[in-house]
């Protein structure tokens with residue numbers, strides 16, 4: 001089925017004071033996509049998401065929504081979880097989330113069902129009576145996300161939703177967002193957790209210094225850069241500083257402990273292992289295709 005465009009970003013430019021942080025930004029988003037917005041600190045991810053969510057008005061250009069797909073109250077079609085925590089400290093966990101459903105126009109009965117479902121997704125069913133100040137940072141973050149997604153909006157804009165979440169909660173949340181996207185909705189999330197993003201998102205949007213560098217299907221993005229591989233070497237003992245420094249001059253070490261080396265795809269390993277074995281015995285070698293994180297680091301290096 002042909003998926004419809006949900007959002008169009010047209011020549012958007014945003015500045016703080018005299019500084020342009022985003023300029024000439026153009027993108028289209030479609031139903032069914034789960035897009036990972038990635039880029040280094042200060043790249044402009046939050047600024048862009050806040051602009052899409054309507055919290056910042058662009059200096060230039062505009063963000064257009066497919067009006068046909070949205071309810072007449074846009075609020076009920078968009079779920080936004082900003083980077084800074086916005087929860088009501090005077091309401092307990094349950095009511096924080098329940099309020100999101102009520103504000104989106106659901107009846108009390110529907111809101112209850114939706115609230116219980118959202119609390120389940122973020123794993124806070126047992127904490128519904130607690131007040132936010134009695135929760136950990138990660139749990140507070142989950143309250144905010146539950147509130148943003150409780151009304152199952154067609155468009156979800158989530159700024160670093162996995163920050164502060166443990167591995168299990170991260171997986172649960174992303175799996176449920178993926179399911180939501182697969183049902184024809186749209187999810188945009190920013191994250192520095194590239195392993196999780198790689199597992200669940202289907203589209204990569206890589207920005208740098210306020211500019212869109214790559215925006216394509218995950219598989220296309222990965223295969224474009226998978227001309228190198230990562231070797232993990234199990235060695236008998238750690239390298240001394242002097243050994244490490246010397247080795248670094250002839251091979252591309254990306255991690256010291258565990259020792260990880262970047263090589264070209266299909267490059268023979270004999271010479272490399274011989275080189276390392278001048279200093280330490282290599283007990284095992286594991287070769288993996290570069291993943292999203294490796295590619296991201298390589299891109300940042302080559303800047």
Ligand SMILES: Nc1ncnc2c1ncn2[C@@H]1O[C@H](COP(=O)(O)OP(=O)(O)OP(=O)(O)O)[C@@H](O)[C@H]1O
Pocket residue numbers: 016017021039040041042043044045046047048
């Ligand atoms: N309120 C503000 N006033 C002035 N400059 C700002 C403001 N907010 C952000 N900036 C600047 O705009 C640029 C983009 O910031 P933004 O927060 O959008 O980046 P980000 O990609 O979300 O970073 P991070 O990964 O650290 O969250 C940065 O250079 C930042 O210093």
